[in-house]
Structure formats: C-alpha cells, structure tokens
Amino acid sequence: MNDFGIIGVAPTINVALQTGPRQLELTKLPRPRIDRAGGAIVRIEACGMCGSDIEQYSGHHSYAAFPYVPGHEPVGVIDEISAESALKWGVKVGDRVAIEPVLSCGHCEHCKTGHKLLCEDTSVLGLTSTSVEPGILGAYAEYMYLPKDTIVHRIAPHVAPSTAVLFNPLGAGIRWGVTETDLAIGETIVILGCGQRGIAATIAAKAAGAGKIIVTDVERAHNKLETALAIGADHIVVADRQDVIAEVGRLTGGRMADVVLDVTAATQPLADAIDLVRRGGRIVIGGVKGADKSIPLFMDRLTLRSVTLKGVFSVDTRAYRQALNMIEAGNARASAFSTQAFPLAATEEAIHRLAGWDGKTPAIHVMIDPWA
Ligand SMILES: [Zn+2]
Ligand SMILES: [Zn+2]
Structure with a gap:
C-alpha cells in the first residue's frame, strides 16, 4: 500500500507548469489532499490572463520560485472542502466561486486594521512554488488547491465562465x-x-x-x-x-x-x-x-x-464584490473584452496572443479553459 491508502494510485491533474523563464510545459501532478491542510479543491472553469502573466512568463517576477503553476484570476466550482473552510467561507461542494489571488497573514498591523493589501507577509495564488504543500496553488490546471486563508466569492451559475472571469479586471x-x-x-x-x-x-x-x-x-x-x-x-x-x-x-x-x-x-x-x-x-x-x-x-x-x-496595488474585497454585482446584474459590458479562450495545452500561445508577440493585433483579454 502506498501513501494513498486504498486508492492505490494517486489521481493526477493536468497542469501548465512554469519551470523557468519562458519555459511552460503541460504535465500531470498528483491531486492535492485537503485532509490535514484544510481549505478546498476547486474545479477550474476558467482563468483570466493579464499583463502580470506576461511578466511571469518572461521571468520578471523573481519572487516566484520555480516550478510553479501560474494562473491567478480563476473561477471554478468547489469540488471538495474541509468542514472548517465550508463553515468559515459559507460555501459547499457544487458552489461556484470567484477566487481572490492575494492571501494575507491576517495578524500583522495592516491586516488587523483592515488593510490586508498592505500586508508584508502575503502569498499569491499563481505565484507559489509546487514545493509548498499540498501543491497546485495556481489555476492553469484542471483543479487547484485553495488554502484556508483564501477569500472566495460565490457567483451565480447563470453567468457564462468567460464573463465570470472578468471579476478580476x-x-x-x-x-x-x-x-x-x-x-x-x-x-x-x-x-x-x-x-x-x-x-x-x-x-x-x-x-x-x-x-x-x-x-x-x-x-x-x-x-x-x-x-x-x-x-x-x-x-x-x-x-x-x-x-x-x-x-x-x-x-x-x-x-x-x-x-x-x-x-x-x-x-x-x-x-x-x-x-x-x-x-x-x-x-x-x-x-x-x-x-x-x-x-x-x-x-x-x-x-x-x-x-x-x-x-495602488491590486484589488480589494470590496471592489471584487462590486465587480461581481455588476457581472451578475448583466452590466459588465462583457463583449467589450472580446475574450479569446484557449485550452490548457495552448497556455503559451495565449500569453503570446495577449502580448501581441505573434505579430497579430494583441488580444484585449484571454482566458484558459482547462477542459476545452
Ligand atoms: Zn492578473
Ligand atoms: Zn498581514
């Protein structure tokens, strides 16, 4: 019997893994386990891509230790959740959520006074090494792990994934x-x-x-x-x-x-x-x-x-909530973003499309659909 007990073989998940500057490969990683770590596993529906992804791909985010799974603007469905996180987050298996990428410590001067984006001890989903347990902390993947301190927002099922991911921009x-x-x-x-x-x-x-x-x-x-x-x-x-x-x-x-x-x-x-x-x-x-x-x-x-x-750094919870309210009410002007969707295997192509490196007119917005 191995580490995975009666299952025998660890289920694997397709991910896009960044192993160095301009090195992104499609590979399989074991599905993270939430038994000891708490938190949740989310089935990714879509992950938006922004200028930061271009910087990351080029290797300009030196604080991210390779290898890691990029993808920091995800929307997905809760696939598995610890009892503690279900209670704390107010969500259950099957709920659809938009996920905030920045995790702050919750205990420093800034966090305690309600300014969590000023926290000096943050970690960012999509910029965290796979060596950090239990792995897959980015959304260019079929499933990702959400740590206990993640902030998720429920989002109505009627919204198309390509519109839902606009909560971030x-x-x-x-x-x-x-x-x-x-x-x-x-x-x-x-x-x-x-x-x-x-x-x-x-x-x-x-x-x-x-x-x-x-x-x-x-x-x-x-x-x-x-x-x-x-x-x-x-x-x-x-x-x-x-x-x-x-x-x-x-x-x-x-x-x-x-x-x-x-x-x-x-x-x-x-x-x-x-x-x-x-x-x-x-x-x-x-x-x-x-x-x-x-x-x-x-x-x-x-x-x-x-x-x-x-x-001004990043987006706060209030603005994410306001964006989601606009999206759910049908006021997001989603067509303005002309979102182009790419499968996981074409993550590099999507980055090139957004950056305009392929010689074509740069896309306004692109997203990864890991199930396409
Ligand atoms: Zn972004
Ligand atoms: Zn803090």
Whole structure:
C-alpha cells in the first residue's frame, strides 16, 4: 500500500507548469489532499490572463520560485472542502466561486486594521512554488488547491465562465478608476492605457457618472481605443501620434482633468500625468512599471498645484464584490473584452496572443479553459 491508502494510485491533474523563464510545459501532478491542510479543491472553469502573466512568463517576477503553476484570476466550482473552510467561507461542494489571488497573514498591523493589501507577509495564488504543500496553488490546471486563508466569492451559475472571469479586471477598473481616484459625478477622468484595465476603468467610470472620459493608447492598440469609444469613452487620444497634454487641454477647455489613472507599463504617461491634472487634481498609478524604471519629477509641479499622486496595488474585497454585482446584474459590458479562450495545452500561445508577440493585433483579454 502506498501513501494513498486504498486508492492505490494517486489521481493526477493536468497542469501548465512554469519551470523557468519562458519555459511552460503541460504535465500531470498528483491531486492535492485537503485532509490535514484544510481549505478546498476547486474545479477550474476558467482563468483570466493579464499583463502580470506576461511578466511571469518572461521571468520578471523573481519572487516566484520555480516550478510553479501560474494562473491567478480563476473561477471554478468547489469540488471538495474541509468542514472548517465550508463553515468559515459559507460555501459547499457544487458552489461556484470567484477566487481572490492575494492571501494575507491576517495578524500583522495592516491586516488587523483592515488593510490586508498592505500586508508584508502575503502569498499569491499563481505565484507559489509546487514545493509548498499540498501543491497546485495556481489555476492553469484542471483543479487547484485553495488554502484556508483564501477569500472566495460565490457567483451565480447563470453567468457564462468567460464573463465570470472578468471579476478580476473589472475589480481593478472599479478600485483604481473610481474608488482610489475618488471620482465624483460629472468629473473628467483621463485613463492612460487602454488594455483590459483601461477598458474596465472606462466601464467603471461610466457607471460611476463621470462627466468626461478620455482614454489614451498607442496607434497599435487602435482596436482597444475603438472599443473604449463604443462603451462610453467620450474621446480617445493616440499617444504616439498626438500630443496628449495639448489634446486634453483642448478637450477640457484648458481646465485639464480632475483625475488621471495610469494603467500603462511605460514611464512617459506618468511624466505626462502631472501636467494632465488640474490644480488639486488626483493621479492614481495602477500599472506596474518594473523595478528598474524611474522618471524625472518636477516636484514643484505637484506641490505648488496641490496634486495628489498615489500608487495602488491590486484589488480589494470590496471592489471584487462590486465587480461581481455588476457581472451578475448583466452590466459588465462583457463583449467589450472580446475574450479569446484557449485550452490548457495552448497556455503559451495565449500569453503570446495577449502580448501581441505573434505579430497579430494583441488580444484585449484571454482566458484558459482547462477542459476545452
Ligand atoms: Zn492578473
Ligand atoms: Zn498581514
């Protein structure tokens, strides 16, 4: 008899395993066991992919020890759950859930005061080595393990998986574009960057009653800018063809924007942002730039004009819940994301599609369907 007792053979699960930079292979891993660890096993229905996946694949997330199963934006159905987690999470086998990727310690100063995204002792699903028991802590897999401290949100069964996975980008759009900018009804927002986060912020800003929404991106992302216009942006600016500051000046009658949200990976948009806001305006940076990137900053442009500059990491529980409410009510504008689904075996292809490395127009949003 082996470790798995009377079963004899451990059931295996198909996963996409990242073994090094740009090394992603389809393989099988033993199904995690929850008997001692608690938590739950979820059958993955779909996992969304974002810019972080591109960074991870390229090997720029040095804090993730190889090998690991990527995939941090999952939606799935509870397949097995410990009694303790069922009680604590309020879910049972068969319930459909959207899963928050960031797990915080729950005990530090920040966690105890309700700021769990400030926790310095976090772990992230989709960025945790398979050597961490009981394995499969990412969602590019048929099933994954959810540790005891995971936060899950029930999501109604009527929502299509390709719409349900939008809880993650939409949550970011809501938190970065509306909550953290403190966007008020009638205000003008400039959204720098029109990827899935820029589109999501456009949807959120529209829903929150923005007066004027101006979205920028480069010529290559023309499909995305057109999508932004179709879902409620009032103006688009093509950043590599037009002078963004002059255009925003013209479109606002010289007043400039109340708030600017930067969701790009570049540095120039942030340098521009300081000149894009009005006196007393707010700038929120939601796009990760890379640890080695910096900009020269004319500090008096901030100080003398009382401009607020704020960095925001990830999405909080409130914004995820708001995103799920929009999704369940049919207000997510899901078609704007033009989600392209890929099977597990084509995970690398999906990353290339999202990054535009295949020479085609980059996809706005892609997802993995491990059962396709
Ligand atoms: Zn993501
Ligand atoms: Zn903590």
